[in-house]
Amino acid sequence: xxxxxxxxxxxxxxxxxxxxxxxxxxxxxxxxxxxxxxxxxxxxxxxxxxxxxxxxxxxxxxxxxxxxxxxxxxxxxxxxxxxxxxxxxxxxxxxxxxxxxxxxxxxxxxxxxxxxxxxxxxxxxxxxxxxxxxxxxxxxxxxxxxxxxxxxxxxxxxxxxxxxxxxxxxxxxxxxxxxxxxxxxxxxxxxxxxxxxxxxxxxxxxxxxxxxxxxxxxxxxxxxxxxxxxxxxxxxxxxxxxxxxxxxxxxxxxxxxxxxxxxxxxxxxxxxxxxxxxxxxxxxxxxxxxxxxxxxxxxxxxxxxxxxxxxxxxxxxxxxxxxxxxxxxxxxxxxxxxxxxxxxxxxxxxxxxxxxxxxxxxxxxxxxxxxxxxxxxxxxxxxxxxxxxxxxxxxxxxxxxxxxxxxxxxxxxxxxxxxxxxxxxxxxxxxxxxxxxxxxxxxxxxxxxxxxxxxxxxxxxxxxxxxxxxxxxxxxxxxxxxxxxxxxxx
Numbered sequence: 263x264x265x266x267x268x269x270x271x272x273x274x275x276x277x278x279x280x281x282x283x284x285x286x287x288x289x290x291x292x293x294x295x296x297x298x299x300x301x302x303x304x305x306x307x308x309x310x311x312x313x314x315x316x317x318x319x320x321x322x323x324x325x326x327x328x329x330x331x332x333x334x335x336x337x338x339x340x341x342x343x344x345x346x347x348x349x350x351x352x353x354x355x356x357x358x359x360x361x362x363x364x365x366x367x368x369x370x371x372x373x374x375x376x377x378x379x380x381x382x383x384x385x386x387x388x389x390x391x392x393x394x395x396x397x398x399x400x401x402x403x404x405x406x407x408x409x410x411x412x413x414x415x416x417x418x419x420x421x422x423x424x425x426x427x428x429x430x431x432x433x434x435x436x437x438x439x440x441x442x443x444x445x446x447x448x449x450x451x452x453x454x455x456x457x458x459x460x461x462x463x464x465x466x467x468x469x470x471x472x473x474x475x476x477x478x479x480x481x482x483x484x485x486x487x488x489x490x491x492x493x494x495x496x497x498x499x500x501x502x503x504x505x506x507x508x509x510x511x512x513x514x515x516x517x518x519x520x521x522x523x524x525x526x527x528x529x530x531x532x533x534x535x536x537x538x539x540x541x542x543x544x545x546x547x548x549x550x551x552x553x554x555x556x557x558x559x560x561x562x563x564x565x566x567x568x569x570x571x572x573x574x575x576x577x578x579x580x581x582x583x584x585x586x587x588x589x590x591x592x593x594x595x596x597x598x599x600x601x602x603x604x605x606x607x608x609x610x611x612x613x614x615x616x617x618x619x620x621x622x623x624x625x626x627x628x629x630x631x632x633x634x635x636x637x638x639x640x641x642x643x644x645x646x647x648x649x650x651x652x653x654x655x656x657x658x659x660x661x662x663x664x665x666x667x668x669x670x671x672x673x674x675x676x677x678x679x680x681x682x683x684x685x686x687x688x689x690x691x692x693x694x695x696x697x698x699x700x701x702x703x704x705x706x707x708x709x710x711x712x713x714x715x716x717x718x719x720x721x722x723x724x725x726x727x728x729x730x731x732x733x734x735x736x737x738x739x740x741x742x743x744x745x746x747x748x749x750x751x752x
Contacts, residue, residue, distance in 0.1 A: 297372035298323060300364045303616075304356075304380050307682060308722050311380045313362060316351040321368035326350060332361035336373045341365055356380055384652075384687055384725025385750065386422035386474065387415050391429035391445045393731050398448025401456040408458075408465050411731060415471060418734065419751040422472035424550050424727060427459055428536065431482040431498055431522070435459035435544070439536045441493035451493025463544050474548035474620075475540050479533045479602065481554050482513065482520035489513075489520070497532060498522070516557055516567055524556060524598045524637075525571035530605060537606050541613045548618040549610060553656060555599055556637045563634035564591050568598075595637040603649050620652035622689055622727065625659070626666060627674055645680035653679075654727050656689035660702035660709050668709075669716050676722045685724040688717055692728050692743065696736030703742070710746040726750075 298319035304311045317326050327345030345365065348354075356362065363377040389411060399407070415423055427434040432443035432450055435458060441451040446458050459475070466473035482498045483491075492499040498520060501512045512529055514521050522529045537549055559566055572591050579588045589597060607619050623630060623638050630636055643649045655675045659666040672688065679686055690713055694703040703709055717723035728734075734743050 296320065296368075296370065297374040298366035298368055300366055300374055300376040302362075302364060302376060302378040304378060306380075306382055306384070306724050307685060309357075309382055309718070309724070311356045311382055312353050313356060313378065313380065314353045315348075315364060317364070317366045318350075319366065319368045319372070321370045321372065323350060324367045324369050325365075326367075327365045328354075329363045329365075330356070330358075330360070331363065332377055333363045333365075334375065334377070336365060336375045356382075358382070381421050384422060384685070384727075385420045386424050386472070386687075386725070386727045387418070387420050387734075388476070388727055388730040389423055389425045390476075390730050391426045391443075394426075394445040396444050396448070398444070398452075398454065399446060401454070404446070404454075404456070404458055405461055405465075408462055412465050412469050412471060414734075415731070416469050418747055420728075421470065422474060422547070423462075423466055424474045424476050425462060427475045427540070428477040429481070430478070430484065431496065432493075433536075434462075435540070437536065438539055439497065439532060441496045449493075450491075451495055459540070459544055463546060467545070472547040473545075474550045474618075475544070475546045476550045476552065477537065478554050479551060480522045480524060480556070482522060485518050487515045487518060487520055511570065514567055516559075519557065521557065521567075523568055523571070524595070524602065525568040525575075530602050533602060534606055534609055538609055538613060541610055541617050546617060548620060548651075549606070550619075551621045553622060553624045553636070553638075556595060556635060558635040560634055568595070590633075592633040592637065596639045599637050600639050600642060600649070603643070607649055607651075618651035620650050620654060620685075620687075622654040622656055622687075625655040625657040625671055625675070625689065627671065641678060644678045644684055644686075647681055647683060650684060652685035652687055652724070654687035654689050656691070656729070657713075658689065658691035658694060658729075660694075660700055660706070661712065662702050663700070668713055672716065672720065672723075676720060679722075686722065687725040687727055688713070688723055690714070690726050690728045690746075692733040692739065692746070693730060695739040695742035696733045704738070707741040708745050710742050711749040714746065714749050 298317055300315065300317050302313060302315040304313045317323065326348050327341055328348050329340060329345055333340050359380055359382045361377050361379050363375065365373065365375050367373045412423065428440065429445065431440060433440040434443050434446050442453055444450045447454040463473045489499050489502045498513045501509045509528065512523050512526050514523050540546060540549065572594055575594060576588055579585065610617050610619050621643065623640055630638055630640060640653065644653055657668055657671055659668055659671065661668045676686060690710060692710065694700055695710060698704065714726065717726070733739055
């Protein structure tokens with residue numbers, strides 16, 4: 263077990279605040295009813311945080327103070343000795359993680375003290391469908407597993423979890439659009455009798471963890487094209503088996519897998535609606551897509567997959583005399599993905615502006631720009647507004663890798679960020695220390711830790727995501743994980 267230092271600190275703080283409220287109930291009630299209101303948020307970029315605050319009050323404000331540490335007592339002598347006077351609203355920059363406390367007093371004696379904890383690094387663990395059983399769970403079994411995993415994540419010193427809620431066109435919650443996942447009930451479409459996502463979000467927040475819902479937008483199946491294995495209420499099965507022929511190409515079969523067709527507006531609407539129901543119905547902190555978009559189409563990329571839709575697009579433009587505006591098929595496919603991404607970003611922000619949307623593409627920049635695969639436009643996402651709040655490239659290579667040495671590919675990604683409103687996180691491959699994929703990771707137990715040091719030395723990396731939860735507990739990765747966590751929690 264890792265040290266539970268943050269859990270004990272949080273428990274102590276809650277107990278302390280409870281004791282204060284019990285000792286001064288009248289004061290607490292007065293503050294709630296008549297005292298000033300303080301709202302504070304922060305945003306991290308390049309290992310610095312900008313704290314934004316706003317103070318409002320029914321009565322005239324007498325004083326507003328701020329301290330760069332935790333002070334819970336409104337009459338603490340520290341306010342008079344060290345409190346910094348600030349205006350009713352504004353921003354300030356901080357360069358250290360920690361508590362920042364505000365005190366506002368009105369002319370009637372009403373006093374409010376609020377604090378915010380600023381963490382300069384986003385530190386998240388990916389929890390994939392592979393961490394869940396395909397045979398399903400009872401409510402008690404599932405909650406026990408989540409409690410154990412989230413406790414361990416806190417013990418590691420992390421502050422967020424990225425949890426799969428739609429791995430294969432399904433749902434780990436009660437969806438209006440997608441069938442129940444077999445990774446919760448054992449059978450796709452079968453109701454488990456409880457709400458896993460509701461519990462996961464609550465369990466994360468109870469431990470001070472952010473919860474980001476992880477979805478794969480296009481993937482329906484893996485190594486299976488038999489539509490009869492899908493739940494009867496699966497939209498892919500409905501489209502393929504109803505009497506309409508107009509929607510048959512909403513689902514494509516390629517290389518032994520089923521995918522939603524990225525070129526079809528009806529598909530984009532389905533995916534967007536699936537995101538929106540999560541944002542509306544659950545208190546998630548973020549929506550997360552990984553690296554699965556278009557599959558690798560190979561040398562015949564111009565003739566397969568959604569080539570039929572491309573031909574219709576070309577014919578339509580020619581009929582309108584717009585021949586000069588026709589995009590090559592690879593650029594057209596990137597446009598299809600961009601249309602989806604921009605639509606989802608806009609929909610999320612209209613629904614809940616504080617919910618973030620981010621993508622974790624593969625880290626191999628040269629491959630991402632090839633004409634036959636993925637079609638993810640990372641150059642646009644990192645340079646123009648309205649697409650993502652963060653990018654997390656999966657930089658899964660050692661420092662000695664011949665094509666993508668870690669420090670070299672990291673710098674290439676950081677140079678792409680032209681829009682400073684986009685955070686850059688780095689995907690760290692814990693799994694490499696538990697596998698034989700790249701021998702350097704087995705030979706050198708310091709690689710993962712050195713990755714964190716390199717990122718911090720850049721002064722440009724905003725955090726990390728670690729792939730994946732189970733690998734932290736691999737016997738072969740023990741030393742590497744210990745070294746990693748020692749550096750991460752320095």
